[in-house]
Amino acid sequence: MSTPGSRRRRPTIYDVARLAGVSTATVSRALNDTGQVAEPKRVAIDAAVEQLGYRPNTIARSLVTRATQTIALLLPDITNPFYAELVAGIQALTLERDYTMLLCTTGFDPELEERYLRLLRAKHVDGALVDGLVLPPERIARFVEDGFPIVCLDRDVSSPAVPLVQVDNRLGAGMATEHLLSLGHRRIAHIAGAPARISEERLLGYQAALESAGVTPDSALVALGAFTETGGHDAMCALLESAPDLTAVFAANDLSAIGAINAIVASGRSVPGDVSIVGFDDLRLSRFTSPPLTTVRQPADEIARHSTELLLGMIAGRKPRKIHHLFVPELILRDSTRTPR
Amino acid sequence: MSTPGSRRRRPTIYDVARLAGVSTATVSRALNDTGQVAEPKRVAIDAAVEQLGYRPNTIARSLVTRATQTIALLLPDITNPFYAELVAGIQALTLERDYTMLLCTTGFDPELEERYLRLLRAKHVDGALVDGLVLPPERIARFVEDGFPIVCLDRDVSSPAVPLVQVDNRLGAGMATEHLLSLGHRRIAHIAGAPARISEERLLGYQAALESAGVTPDSALVALGAFTETGGHDAMCALLESAPDLTAVFAANDLSAIGAINAIVASGRSVPGDVSIVGFDDLRLSRFTSPPLTTVRQPADEIARHSTELLLGMIAGRKPRKIHHLFVPELILRDSTRTPR
DNA sequence: GCGCTTACTGTAAGCGCTTACCTATGGCGC
């Protein structure tokens, strides 16, 4: 079947055509099921393909069809399990649809974002799903004008051609904060995320909830956690210094909540005994932490499916009907919150 | 500069050549820095490129050069933070080298693995890094014979053309188990991973350590955890049933250790008071769990860099000198282990 | 002034596909 070790030329459509005694056009039509081809020829072609071990060269195909059956995913940090869950969801759908996925992690770096976006154009990727975007909307617009399908997962780029699908961050942050308020907490700290739109939204939701409960926001109660365990840990240490009377904290994501819990415990306090904590994301993991984490769930899988579906639709030429898709977050009560002492 | 909204044809190398008053060959040479180009022409070409906003079409380029500047990464589950860390390391290097990365998650499914491998060939990806492989070696061999560079991250496929770079799993498992033994534990359970080579290796290391300490392995002390939190949790519940006298457990990875801790605590026992637990991986997260996890560290970053470097070298035509690269694991002592009561 | 380099540059042939366009064939209604 194959001479092991021989690095012979891979068979092309010409080889198949010759062996099957037809033209390349017919082979192409048979293989792609476009146009009609008589049964006997089809059989001959299949046999030739089989015998030669022929696989169409998708590069050549892409050159003429201008489609690569590939989408790209830009996100800040694959190491964050929430993004990983998103990727898993996206991958599941791309697999179904015979698309392939290029992964680009940008670390909230606008230079890198633009570099990747340009690269993706050059590679003629069919479209992109972008998350953690920090590039100014007008620079994104340049790509969109060019006819490059993009769907955003976290920020409105105020272009009618770029749909946004995400969870309602402000609402979620409000739910978390209200939960703590309703338990009786008043000194509620916030561990903010990395400087990006979603962090602002969550901060805003937190502040709004405090205000509407008559609690004046105190800047000593806010620290930066950067969405990581380490960041959350360090932020918590700082908060414990700057506001030792805090009784609760709303962390911008589960990872920083986990870091914060570690810091709280290390300081000799207990969760939720001395301080209650609520996260954001509802990682698969968060059900298993000690204590299991009360958190705001965002439906990673639905976001993944919906956005990918939308992007694939745009690639196929469909205009998105709805430009904003806000998923409703859900408060998941577990054991990291309770009434203050 | 650009007429917004007009979906005009993207400029090609011909447009640049015409505008700069040179041939396409010269443009190509100037842009790729191959062959000599007189300074004035170079300037004219740069100006034309700038004016037209020209970006070379990499598809067309790939068709002739037979290189795509893309590598693929096959792994079982991106949702596992260890793999995510690996991806981050690989991505960092590919970025440096102007390569791009296709991500394929296979979920330990051999069908999917083969499907992806075939797809990668068709897409003319330059090479692949594969992890969590369950496909029989001979099927992998087919791709390798074809001259497709592959480096494995977890299993020897016994082909001289396929390097393996991984941590010494058996050694690591031995270290974990010996640690537990040295603390005085005798009833040591094991939560095994998903059915794959690394799980076997870790099981073997565990058993060997027990035996050389004169403890006879007991099948009631082994349960399947599938490398996930849920799996670890369920396995632990089963173990608590089948061997309630256990005092320690070695989990095949950190994620299942976290699940196990949750189960132990839920059963009214404490970690490490009633049962000690050691994981494997040393996720970034594991330092922050409650209690912080004693674990066997595998150097994700080094594995990532080394394997990628190797693959890129193979793509450039270099033969790997060493075919096996075993990293030495390191036992990280934290707070989830102590002497039995 | 001649032959030989050396430095540039252009011409054109592909890379492996898809597809517009055209031709041939056979069935069918009359």
Place this chain on the structure above:
DNA sequence: GCGCCATAGGTAAGCGCTTACAGTAAGCGC
């Protein structure tokens, strides 16, 4: 038996690059 249409399949022109090959001009030693 003829015109017409549907069906099948071939021809060849690209898609946008790279690069082998050839050619020109300038520089140089003698």
